[in-house]
Amino acid sequence: MVERILADRVREPSRTIGRGQASVNIALCKYWGKRNRELNLPFNSSLSVTLPGMDVETELLPGSGDRDEIELCGPGGTLPDDAADRVSGFLDLFRPRPDFRFRVRTRSSVPPAAGLASSAAAFASLVRALDDLFQWRLGPRELSILARLGSGSACRSMYRGVVIWHAGVRNDGMDSFAEPLNIGWEALRIGVVMISASRKGVGSRPGMDHTVETSPLFACWPETAERDLAAILGALEARDLERLGVAAECNALCMHATMIAARPPLVYWTAQTVTAMRTVWELRRAGCPVYFTIDAGPNLKLLYAAGETAAVRRAFGEIRECAPLAANE
Amino acid sequence: MVERILADRVREPSRTIGRGQASVNIALCKYWGKRNRELNLPFNSSLSVTLPGMDVETELLPGSGDRDEIELCGPGGTLPDDAADRVSGFLDLFRPRPDFRFRVRTRSSVPPAAGLASSAAAFASLVRALDDLFQWRLGPRELSILARLGSGSACRSMYRGVVIWHAGVRNDGMDSFAEPLNIGWEALRIGVVMISASRKGVGSRPGMDHTVETSPLFACWPETAERDLAAILGALEARDLERLGVAAECNALCMHATMIAARPPLVYWTAQTVTAMRTVWELRRAGCPVYFTIDAGPNLKLLYAAGETAAVRRAFGEIRECAPLAANE
Numbered sequence: 001m002v003e004r005i006l007a008d009r010v011r012e013p014s015r016t017i018g019r020g021q022a023s024v025n026i027a028l029c030k031y032w033g034k035r036n037r038e039l040n041l042p043f044n045s046s047l048s049v050t051l052p053g054m055d056v057e058t059e060l061l062p063g064s065g066d067r068d069e070i071e072l073c074g075p076g077g078t079l080p081d082d083a084a085d086r087v088s089g090f091l092d093l094f095r096p097r098p099d100f101r102f103r104v105r106t107r108s109s110v111p112p113a114a115g116l117a118s119s120a121a122a123f124a125s126l127v128r129a130l131d132d133l134f135q136w137r138l139g140p141r142e143l144s145i146l147a148r149l150g151s152g153s154a155c156r157s158m159y160r161g162v163v164i165w166h167a168g169v170r171n172d173g174m175d176s177f178a179e180p181l182n183i184g185w186e187a188l189r190i191g192v193v194m195i196s197a198s199r200k201g202v203g204s205r206p207g208m209d210h211t212v213e214t215s216p217l218f219a220c221w222p223e224t225a226e227r228d229l230a231a232i233l234g235a236l237e238a239r240d241l242e243r244l245g246v247a248a249e250c251n252a253l254c255m256h257a258t259m260i261a262a263r264p265p266l267v268y269w270t271a272q273t274v275t276a277m278r279t280v281w282e283l284r285r286a287g288c289p290v291y292f293t294i295d296a297g298p299n300l301k302l303l304y305a306a307g308e309t310a311a312v313r314r315a316f317g318e319i320r321e322c323a324p325l326a327a328n329e
Numbered sequence: 330m331v332e333r334i335l336a337d338r339v340r341e342p343s344r345t346i347g348r349g350q351a352s353v354n355i356a357l358c359k360y361w362g363k364r365n366r367e368l369n370l371p372f373n374s375s376l377s378v379t380l381p382g383m384d385v386e387t388e389l390l391p392g393s394g395d396r397d398e399i400e401l402c403g404p405g406g407t408l409p410d411d412a413a414d415r416v417s418g419f420l421d422l423f424r425p426r427p428d429f430r431f432r433v434r435t436r437s438s439v440p441p442a443a444g445l446a447s448s449a450a451a452f453a454s455l456v457r458a459l460d461d462l463f464q465w466r467l468g469p470r471e472l473s474i475l476a477r478l479g480s481g482s483a484c485r486s487m488y489r490g491v492v493i494w495h496a497g498v499r500n501d502g503m504d505s506f507a508e509p510l511n512i513g514w515e516a517l518r519i520g521v522v523m524i525s526a527s528r529k530g531v532g533s534r535p536g537m538d539h540t541v542e543t544s545p546l547f548a549c550w551p552e553t554a555e556r557d558l559a560a561i562l563g564a565l566e567a568r569d570l571e572r573l574g575v576a577a578e579c580n581a582l583c584m585h586a587t588m589i590a591a592r593p594p595l596v597y598w599t600a601q602t603v604t605a606m607r608t609v610w611e612l613r614r615a616g617c618p619v620y621f622t623i624d625a626g627p628n629l630k631l632l633y634a635a636g637e638t639a640a641v642r643r644a645f646g647e648i649r650e651c652a653p654l655a656a657n658e
Contacts, residue, residue: 258546265579274602
């Protein structure tokens with residue numbers, strides 16, 4: 001597939017350094033489960049908002065020696081053992097000759113592997129850096145397909161704002177790409193409740209494979225997610241926070257339910273996750289319209305309107321807050 | 330259906346007082362979801378063990394006045410508002426004449442409505458008291474069908490030891506009854522970890538109806554439960570605690586997953602529930618073979634062998650422990 005995208009662009013680097021940047025994205029309709037593991041082709045389409053300010057920057061240079069040099073810096077300290085191998089395996093797709101080596105320097109403002117989609121931003125920024133180094137000058141759709149090959153949800157980090165990732169139906173994945181939807185919503189806030197920034201027990205990649213293989217409830221997921229996506233899109237177009245929040249919350253819980261039913265079970269929640277969920281429901285009962293989503297980790301991401309920031313901070317303390325759709329209006 | 334069972338037995342009481350007793354049961358393969366609400370006909374067969382010592386006793390007398398007198402005593406204090414109405418509605422099935430009134434006195438050693446299946450024992454003991462008062466002299470299979478009409482899982486409390494409730498396929502429910510399996514297992518222990526004895530937010534009756542109606546994952550449940558039942562039966566016959574524990578734990582989590590995916594979500598877990606689940610998994614990793622099941626409430630029921638009692642108490646403090654299959658050997 002890479003060949004179909006790069007065509008006659010495979011060549012030695014055009015520049016001495018390539019640079020790329022991308023932000024993490026939070027899925028409101030989740031990606032969970034691959035119909036093709038090698039190409040990261042999903043069972044269902046998904047939808048996210050990109051969080052400006054939670055960024056990964058990558059510098060890419062031709063390397064020397066007999067292996068890639070991969071340096072990943074971020075607030076979370078060292079990356080998982082397999083992160084460098086995974087990056088190197090991804091770079092295999094792009095070497096102009098078999099003995100070509102890369103130097104990769106990545107700086108992240110996001111703790112890795114805490115369910116904050118740092119790998120999505122990392123692979124999206126790496127693909128931008130590749131495009132810059134080799135001067136491919138690919139369009140964003142092609143870049144999103146290349147990013148998908150590194151980490152499925154990375155294709156959504158190729159854009160700002162609301163992004164849809166079309167699952168596609170083709171076996172070669174050429175119709176499984178991300179595209180932005182031009183939806184502005186000045187008042188929408190996303191707040192990250194950091195319950196734990198430590199490494200989660202099971203990464204989302206093995207987690208979703210395990211769920212697909214063993215969860216007796218997974219068969220019901222893809223169709224549910226497609227229905228949720230339509231509801232979430234409608235709510236975003238109508239700027240209807242309640243419809244958006246309810247649909248996103250249910251979609252996240254449905255995804256977690258498929259994991260909880262996996263065998264052995266996969267429970268990303270901690271006691272504090274359940275406490276935080278209950279706090280959100282208490283806030284709603286008290287008249288404060290706030291909703292949550294949860295990725296493959298213990299942390300909650302809250303959805304609310306700008307006017308509720310003070311109430312949310314009273315309930316949750318310091319949260320990291322974004323206005324992800326303000327720039328699109 | 331009651332007419333088909335009682336036939337020509339409908340008559341004035343033969344005695345001045347009827348007495349019945351029954352114990353709660355803990356499902357290892359869960360009953361969740363009704364294909365017929367009026368007759369409490371389930372989608373899937375289920376399997377339980379009865380817990381001797383966690384009993385409900387019922388005294389039943391002819392009453393006077395224009396309504397039933399229903400007195401329910403137990404450690405949990407007052408019963409839910411609708412409990413007396415529910416008992417009275419059930420007794421409607423058995424009045425020898427429309428203006429016949431009952432007096433019901435129930436004593437329970439189990440906190441009601443805390444996910445400890447007290448209603449199952451209550452309806453099973455009430456059916457026994459009816460049989461005694463009217464001297465129907467029905468067999469246990471017929472009594473289990475009558476108890477099922479009061480509360481589905483009550484049919485399983487009609488027996489001691491391991492009990493299977495056959496889902497049946499008939500619309501009239503005459504093939505949806507419980508029967509005991511003669512399985513002894515001296516060393517098997519069930520320990521109840523009381524996280525909360527307070528009233529749960531949503532009873533299991535509305536909870537399962539809500540799940541059937543709204544959970545997009547429920548469609549996968551009945552077949553899964555039937556497969557789990559076969560695995561649990563095989564493990565019981567082999568006295569294989571690991572197989573039993575793994576299958577029962579997965580079955581319970583799968584049931585909870587269907588609820589978590591309901592819309593709005595139905596989460597019976599509290600933070601302490603998740604902590605207790607994780608404690609069980611920690612114990613297993615440390616070499617202590619203990620497993621859990623969870624009903625429609627926050628409390629865990631642990632499965633382990635007699636030799637692990639001390640380790641379980643060290644981890645969970647005071648637990649209420651039963652040897653449910655010791656008497657069957």
